[in-house]
Amino acid sequence: MPKSAPVPEDLNPHHIARNQFDEAVPFVEDLKGWKGTSQWLFEPERVVKVTLPVVMDNGEVQIFRGYRVLHNTARGPGKGGIRFYPTVDEDEVKALASWMTWKCAVADIPFGGAKGGVECDTTKLSVDEKRRITRRFVTALGETIGPYTDIPAPDMYTDAETMAWIYDTYAMLHPNAENLGVVTGKPVDLGGIPGRSTATAQGSVFVAEHLLALGAVPGLSQIDGAVVSVQGFGNAGRHASFILRDMGARVVAVSDSKGGVFSRKGLDLEAVEAHKKQTGSVVGTPGTRKIGVKGTLEVPCDILIPAALENQITLGNADKVNAKLVVEAANGPTTPGADRILAAKGIVLAPDILANAGGVVVSYFEWVQNLEHEQWEETVVRDRLRTKMYRATENVLATYRRITERFPEYQERWRKAMPGAKALRKPDMRVAAMATAVGRCKVALDRRGVWP
Ligand code: NAD
Numbered sequence: 001m002p003k004s005a006p007v008p009e010d011l012n013p014h015h016i017a018r019n020q021f022d023e024a025v026p027f028v029e030d031l032k033g034w035k036g037t038s039q040w041l042f043e044p045e046r047v048v049k050v051t052l053p054v055v056m057d058n059g060e061v062q063i064f065r066g067y068r069v070l071h072n073t074a075r076g077p078g079k080g081g082i083r084f085y086p087t088v089d090e091d092e093v094k095a096l097a098s099w100m101t102w103k104c105a106v107a108d109i110p111f112g113g114a115k116g117g118v119e120c121d122t123t124k125l126s127v128d129e130k131r132r133i134t135r136r137f138v139t140a141l142g143e144t145i146g147p148y149t150d151i152p153a154p155d156m157y158t159d160a161e162t163m164a165w166i167y168d169t170y171a172m173l174h175p176n177a178e179n180l181g182v183v184t185g186k187p188v189d190l191g192g193i194p195g196r197s198t199a200t201a202q203g204s205v206f207v208a209e210h211l212l213a214l215g216a217v218p219g220l221s222q223i224d225g226a227v228v229s230v231q232g233f234g235n236a237g238r239h240a241s242f243i244l245r246d247m248g249a250r251v252v253a254v255s256d257s258k259g260g261v262f263s264r265k266g267l268d269l270e271a272v273e274a275h276k277k278q279t280g281s282v283v284g285t286p287g288t289r290k291i292g293v294k295g296t297l298e299v300p301c302d303i304l305i306p307a308a309l310e311n312q313i314t315l316g317n318a319d320k321v322n323a324k325l326v327v328e329a330a331n332g333p334t335t336p337g338a339d340r341i342l343a344a345k346g347i348v349l350a351p352d353i354l355a356n357a358g359g360v361v362v363s364y365f366e367w368v369q370n371l372e373h374e375q376w377e378e379t380v381v382r383d384r385l386r387t388k389m390y391r392a393t394e395n396v397l398a399t400y401r402r403i404t405e406r407f408p409e410y411q412e413r414w415r416k417a418m419p420g421a422k423a424l425r426k427p428d429m430r431v432a433a434m435a436t437a438v439g440r441c442k443v444a445l446d447r448r449g450v451w452p
Pocket of ligand 1: 154155156200231236237256257258309329330360
């Protein structure tokens with residue numbers, strides 16, 4: 001087979017975030033004073049870069065690079081995960097931090113956006129090395145994080161244990177103070193909240209369920225009986241697979257960084273999980289057929305859940321996506337070019353800032369619980385999460401329907417406001433979610449005014 005030509009596409013996440021922002025701005029309700037505000041809203045408030053010397057188990061000192069970006073605090077303190085991944089860099093963290101701002105606004109929780117990361121490969125680190133990196137990172141961040149300023153959480157290759165180390169390090173540096181609220185996603189027996197580990201996946205499922213109930217996905221009305229494919233078998237992907245299977249869906253494919261597995265009659269997820277625990281990968285689970293790392297994205301299905309990393313559905317493979325609904329459990333899995341292709345194919349996309357907001361919503365509950373010295377019940381968490389996710393879905397869908405119906409009006413308004421600007425693209429759900437979020441942040445900025 002001839003090799004297909006490389007597809008020219010800008011995959012820089014920060015550029016993609018800018019593109020998404022620019023596409024949404026024309027649909028923000030109030031454009032008054034927009035020129036200055038838009039720059040203010042897009043640029044990060046603070047970028048911290050740190051160098052971390054860490055003693056490895058073999059006694060050698062190794063240098064790691066860490067980042068923490070505070071994107072925008074118009075609506076509240078910064079909130080966002082910390083990821084440990086080999087390709088972490090400043091532009092990725094800046095993009096992820098801005099998506100957190102929009103996500104908190106879409107979910108209507110009183111936080112701004114932030115994100116952090118350390119460039120490292122946890123698969124090659126011992127637990128002790130990972131703990132030393134975490135402690136050194138928190139120390140280097142110093143006063144830039146705090147319970148009322150910027151509150152980290154888990155992300156790729158960090159988990160409740162990592163959050164416990166973050167809390168402990170911060171508490172050592174701030175003795176005689178209440179510090180539990182400095183980080184969320186902690187273990188439940190250390191100020192954590194029941195339901196946090198499943199929150200992102202559960203939130204994605206609530207969004208999918210509600211979109212179907214509201215008639216937003218042609219040809220698909222319920223999860224029961226739906227065919228599902230999931231990329232990623234970590235926190236978000238694994239839990240989403242189990243939750244959907246328990247609701248009656250048939251999960252036919254899942255994957256991790258080493259490859260994917262497929263079974264037409266539906267995977268035995270317990271067997272897949274046991275195999276991954278034993279061998280480190282889902283690949284090779286008995287009774288399954290092996291597919292490629294990106295194979296899950298091309299499996300014919302009703303619901304596709306990208307739950308791994310950025311830039312997975314691109315100009316190179318978007319035409320092969322064969323789903324009715326794409327639910328972005330991961331951050332930034334679909335490029336702007338791919339968005340257009342999916343829209344042209346009539347595929348509905350629940351964008352990341354809506355679809356994976358469940359994690360930050362329950363993080364917010366955990367933070368409130370810590371500040372109030374409470375311990376919430378799991379049923380309370382789940383009910384409140386459902387309420388938040390349903391409302392966010394309704395709000396985004398309402399925006400989508402409004403801006404779609406009144407598209408010519410918005411076009412005309414934009415032409416007048418920005419003479420010579422490019423013609424607007426017909427909005428999709430991402431544009432609607434972004435316009436909802438950016439509009440809410442602009443309202444907050446307008447109410448606060450520019451200091452001094
Ligand atoms: P995780 O570390 O638990 O799992 C990541 C998964 O992705 C693993 O199954 C891994 O094998 C797979 N993966 C890694 N590299 C891959 C590659 N090159 N190709 C295919 N698969 C690959 O991480 P997570 O917490 O589940 O996060 C996954 C995504 O969800 C990320 O985009 C993250 O930002 C997003 N997210 C997570 C949360 C949360 O609460 N954990 C919240 C919001 C968004």
